[in-house]
Amino acid sequence: MALHEEFRQFEIEVGQIVEEMRVFTEEGKIATYIPELRHADPDALACALYTKNGTCVSFGDKDRKFTLQSVSKVVALALAVMDSGEEQVFDKVGMEPTGGPFYSITRLELTSRSKPLNPMINAGALTVTSMIGGRTETEKVERLLRFIRELTGDDTTTYDRAVAASELKTADHNRALAYLLKGEGVIDSDIESLLDVYTKQCALSMRCCDLARIGFIFGHEGRSPETGEQIVPVPVARMVKTFMVTCGMYNESGELAIKAGIPAKSGVSGAILGSVPNGMGIGVYSPALNEKGNSRAGVELLKRLSRHFSLSIF
Numbered sequence: 001m002a003l004h005e006e007f008r009q010f011e012i013e014v015g016q017i018v019e020e021m022r023v024f025t026e027e028g029k030i031a032t033y034i035p036e037l038r039h040a041d042p043d044a045l046a047c048a049l050y051t052k053n054g055t056c057v058s059f060g061d062k063d064r065k066f067t068l069q070s071v072s073k074v075v076a077l078a079l080a081v082m083d084s085g086e087e088q089v090f091d092k093v094g095m096e097p098t099g100g101p102f103y104s105i106t107r108l109e110l111t112s113r114s115k116p117l118n119p120m121i122n123a124g125a126l127t128v129t130s131m132i133g134g135r136t137e138t139e140k141v142e143r144l145l146r147f148i149r150e151l152t153g154d155d156t157t158t159y160d161r162a163v164a165a166s167e168l169k170t171a172d173h174n175r176a177l178a179y180l181l182k183g184e185g186v187i188d189s190d191i192e193s194l195l196d197v198y199t200k201q202c203a204l205s206m207r208c209c210d211l212a213r214i215g216f217i218f219g220h221e222g223r224s225p226e227t228g229e230q231i232v233p234v235p236v237a238r239m240v241k242t243f244m245v246t247c248g249m250y251n252e253s254g255e256l257a258i259k260a261g262i263p264a265k266s267g268v269s270g271a272i273l274g275s276v277p278n279g280m281g282i283g284v285y286s287p288a289l290n291e292k293g294n295s296r297a298g299v300e301l302l303k304r305l306s307r308h309f310s311l312s313i314f
């Protein structure tokens with residue numbers, strides 16, 4: 001088969017799988033604790049694959065824009081390590097998975113002696129965001145925007161103001177976590193400014209192809225797919241993928257590692273970032289969530305794609 005025919009066949013197969021997975025959206029529920037997320041379409045499912053030859057193929061509701069929510073935790077982690085150094089970041093945040101939910105306060109007090117268990121849960125992510133470079137919140141947000149634009153390759157990538165404002169207004173649970181961490185000396189920034197940066201980071205908005213490109217970059221040692229320029233240092237890209245495997249899907253990480261074996265990070269918007277080492281970058285969006293807070297159809301889609309194309313890294 002000629003190469004372009006093979007690619008066409010690949011596109012047909014993925015397109016079919018995506019449509020087959022759409023039924024799972026009926027079993028999920030949209031997150032409503034951030035009021036602005038209520039407007040999402042519960043039936044939506046989009047998937048993009050960024051392939052080796054630098055092209056993005058996308059399927060389903062591929063033009064929908066969505067916010068990253070917790071997917072942004074991998075972006076913030078890479079940036080904080082690049083800006084503040086690995087030693088400083090892991091002096092404050094652990095590297096161990098948690099069996100608990102992403103918003104847990106009890107784990108912080110009981111299991112980890114006030115050191116958040118890992119950067120993929122909210123306590124850890126708030127701490128990590130406090131270590132992004134910049135003297136003021138404006139500088140930190142600008143730093144974040146510069147970095148995300150390098151990752152998406154799109155100068156217009158920005159955060160969704162309505163979602164950021166909606167979360168900031170209702171973020172009392174995260175506020176409580178952040179104050180607790182400040183009381184323990186883990187965070188030393190002003191908490192309101194930190195929440196302002198954190199909610200904008202969570203509200204970074206894009207389409208599934210942009211997300212797939214980010215997955216591709218982390219999968220290819222942090223290099224730009226077009227120029228080969230090092231956007232993320234090699235050890236940082238590797239570390240981020242490892243956290244995605246061990247903690248990226250919260251307390252569903254073990255099951256996804258077994259059933260899909262693809263480094264992945266989810267968010268309550270229904271976004272999932274997948275990063276196959278030396279392989280495809282994957283961007284999925286489907287806002288109906290399962291009880292763990294992961295995209296219901298998105299999780300099924302990752303498992304199915306992995307089985308179909310043998311994508312497991314294990």
Ligand SMILES: NC(=O)CC[C@H](N)C(=O)O
Nearest residue numbers: 069070102202267268269
């Ligand atoms: N799991 C998530 O996506 C949570 C992100 C959300 N912005 C929060 O902090 O609650």
